[in-house]
Amino acid sequence: MNNDPLVFKLATAKNKPSSFRKDKSHSCPFCDVASLDNIYQKEGDLMWLHNRFPTLKDTLQTVLIESADHNGDISNYTKAHNRKLMKFALQCFNEVISTNKYQSVLWYKNFGPLSRGSLVHPHMQIVGLEHEDGYKYIHKNNFTGISVFENERVEVNMALHPVQGYQEININLNDSQNDVAIDNWADWIQIATQYTLQEMYHSRCTSYNLFFYPYESNGKKRICAKLIPRFYAPPYFVGYKLSQRNDKISLEEEGKKLFNFNLMQSK
Template sequence: MEHNPSLHTLIYNLDLGRTKPDTVHRDASYCPFCDVAHLKNIMETRGHMIWLENAYPVLKDSWQTLIIESDDCDGEFCEYTPDYATKLIDFGLEKWQQVKEMGRFRSVVFYRNHGYMSGGTIHHPHSQIVGFENYDYHDDIKLYHLLGTPIIEEDGLEINLSTRPIIGFYEVNLILENKEKLPEFVRYMQLVAHYFIHDFVWRNESYNIFFYDFPGDSRLFVKIVPRFLTNPLYVGYMIAQVANKGHQQRVIEKLRTILSERK
């Protein structure tokens, strides 16, 4: 198919977006995710997890849904019990697959935000599943974006530091081949997220988690990215950067130690 730049740009309704509640950047006391009695368009509830349509569908030609992760407004993924975190990710993966099987969308994305710099507007922990009618993220995201220098290699799963990051500088990729190892995989996800907001080389309170699949590949891919001001070379020229080898190696060794000792 001929490359069509217009299909790689999403239209965001700023008029609607400005009406969204914001408990991350503004001192808003009302959290709509805590007010469960007034939530609309709920599609499924599982314990304290709620899958529902986004009340502010700001992206044109898409279907936006949310997963409210818990009833704790100040909860955080890396602090959940391993059992709860596994159940949460399993629930999200199930809903992600369900939306993909609708056949309505060129691609479906699944991701979560945490922190001031992550792009989210609601502090209450939640994930998003969005179906795009005209955009296929596989046109822009390639398998090599999820490969890198190994940190942990086990039977059925791998964790690496991206050598061809999407944006840079540090992106940790987790690859799950054996679905029976999901609990171990999710525990590693928690530890990486915890590292980025507590032990990383820069003061950092924000990160994103992105989920990927690729046609013809049965593996699950996850990318965890610490968030801070985007480097200007990426903003202006889409040039991603990586740290020098020595610094990379120190981060790899630190993460390897954390993942091996705390699991």
């Protein structure tokens, strides 16, 4: 397997604003809606546009603004807004895939200072890679694990084969063509982010990444939304690409806590 890294354009990155670095402008370009251009689609305060600072060579880089609220997040949106967001983002993701211009298309979200994001204002990114398979290190067992919840539409588990570790939550959408299933999926993604920030690690987690992986199973198009709590990356992953996970008993206990958290939020 070839290890062909994405090429980062440092000269472009030098001009990017940042919410976290003291030496960068803290002005938020996403709050200044009148100055935004190269907009592909807009639906209320949801907006999909070209990334003004494309820092990766041989890619299409786009940004999806989630809300007009600078401090918004999946964890604090209304259920209706979060459902609308996920349907809008899924539509944009599929639109890039349907062009057939890219070897692979990536969809992800950064939240918090340890997620490697640069801006606080809530947004996702959809990136088309011209020459790279962005999923070459991903396996279907990365989407499996200890069951938390399952019905015909959605399956939620604590990963036994995490991409990085230690307690990744997989929210699998079993039918990406079904609106009701997408709503259920969006609800569980919201519950997972709330749980990660409010309960997991005794509320010490302030950052997460959310990655979306399309795959097919039994003739249906499915998507795994993988929520990864972020701390500093462990050396085994940095140096060897070896993921780690907590022991099975700990993951089972965490899964029960997540299930009970969902019940409490539903009351």
